[in-house]
Amino acid sequence: MTTNHSSADRDALTRLWDAARPVEPTDAAWDALWARVTDRLDQQQPAEAPTVLAFSPWRRISGRVLIAAQAAAILMAAFLAARHRPVTESHAPTPLAQIAMVHEWDFPPGIIPMIRQDDKGVRFVAFAQDERSNALVGPLDGNFAMYDYMEGLAD
Amino acid sequence: MPILRRRRVDRVVPLPVLNRALFLIGSLLVLIPALALRARGQVPDAPARQVTLFGVIASPFDPRIDPKLAKIAPQLRKLLPGHGFRLLDVQSKRLTASQSVTCNLEDGFTAAATLIQPVDENGKVRLRCAVLQKEVVALESLVTTPANQLFFCDKLLPNATRMLIGIGAR
Numbered sequence: 557m558t559t560n561h562s563s564a565d566r567d568a569l570t571r572l573w574d575a576a577r578p579v580e581p582t583d584a585a586w587d588a589l590w591a592r593v594t595d596r597l598d599q600q601q602p603a604e605a606p607t608v609l610a611f612s613p614w615r616r617i618s619g620r621v622l623i624a625a626q627a628a629a630i631l632m633a634a635f636l637a638a639r640h641r642p643v644t645e646s647h648a649p650t651p652l653a654q655i656a657m658v659h660e661w662d663f664p665p666g667i668i669p670m671i672r673q674d675d676k677g678v679r680f681v682a683f684a685q686d687e688r689s690n691a692l693v694g695p696l697d698g699n700f701a702m703y704d705y706m707e708g709l710a711d
Numbered sequence: 712m713p714i715l716r717r718r719r720v721d722r723v724v725p726l727p728v729l730n731r732a733l734f735l736i737g738s739l740l741v742l743i744p745a746l747a748l749r750a751r752g753q754v755p756d757a758p759a760r761q762v763t764l765f766g767v768i769a770s771p772f773d774p775r776i777d778p779k780l781a782k783i784a785p786q787l788r789k790l791l792p793g794h795g796f797r798l799l800d801v802q803s804k805r806l807t808a809s810q811s812v813t814c815n816l817e818d819g820f821t822a823a824a825t826l827i828q829p830v831d832e833n834g835k836v837r838l839r840c841a842v843l844q845k846e847v848v849a850l851e852s853l854v855t856t857p858a859n860q861l862f863f864c865d866k867l868l869p870n871a872t873r874m875l876i877g878i879g880a881r
Contacts, residue, residue, distance in 0.1 A: 618731070618733075625737030625738060625740060659851070659852045661852055662835075663856045668789075668860075668862070668863070669860075670862065670863040670865055673849075673850050673864070673866045674867035675867065678850070699860060702783045702861060703860075703879045706763055706801055706803075706877060706879075709765075709779060709798075710765070710801045710802055711803065
């Protein structure tokens with residue numbers, strides 16, 4: 557197939573196009589067309605927006621769960637921090653204790669120690685443990701038996 | 712010719728993937744402290760002692776023995792011969808360091824024992840013992856004592872009766 561056309565052929569085609577071509581739309585026609593298109597798009601905007609921006613129920617639920625989980629984590633961390641706080645051992649006397657003199661005692665084992673306060677002052681008195689004085693059971697020393705009994709009485 | 716504007720319909724972030732990632736992070740934030748708490752539960756508790764505190768009125772004028780004290784009357788009479796005894800209060804509580812147990816006695820007296828050190832370098836227990844009268848300390852002692860051994864504070868009262876406070880830790 558050849559692409560060489562004669563001048564007569566080109567003139568004939570031009571005449572045929574001039575006779576058959578549609579009328580070019582006017583500027584007013586173009587403006588009207590684009591106005592309709594813009595209006596249609598503006599009318600569709602509310603319907604289109606959710607398809608782009610809306611969250612599905614799953615997303616909403618997972619978002620809430622996430623917020624709740626983070627809040628729980630913060631609360632738990634605060635709770636752990638409070639419980640982890642080391643207990644400081646205070647040897648300082650209480651304000652009330654500052655009124656009275658604080659006496660220090662180190663009791664040896666195998667005795668019944670007593671801190672006695674009377675008109676002679678505060679002093680230490682030691683009583684020997686006597687197994688024969690045990691009024692409860694067996695060969696336990698009296699101090700131990702008395703301790704057991706009073707602890708049981710508290711319960 | 713008017714130019715048709717392009718509308719933005721592109722999705723920048725894949726939200727399901729982001730949500731799942733955030734949910735995973737949130738879950739880890741909960742799980743890690745929970746596991747730490749569980750692990751702490753497996754750690755041995757802080758050293759503690761069962762501390763028993765009781766108060767008795769000993770009277771040289773009334774030789775009767777409170778029925779609750781009948782079983783230990785011989786031991787009490789050894790401490791204070793010629794006295795009758797009446798139990799005022801007895802309390803026993805498991806304490807860790809700095810915790811206290813108190814007894815309400817009569818005439819505005821209160822006895823308190825505070826655990827200072829459950830075990831010292833010699834294996835003994837350190838306690839602070841106080842007798843308070845109307846919230847004013849009348850007698851206070853810092854005591855180091857072997858465990859399982861009662862000791863007493865004996866305070867002479869103005870009416871010639873005695874307040875006997877027994878304290879022990881085990």
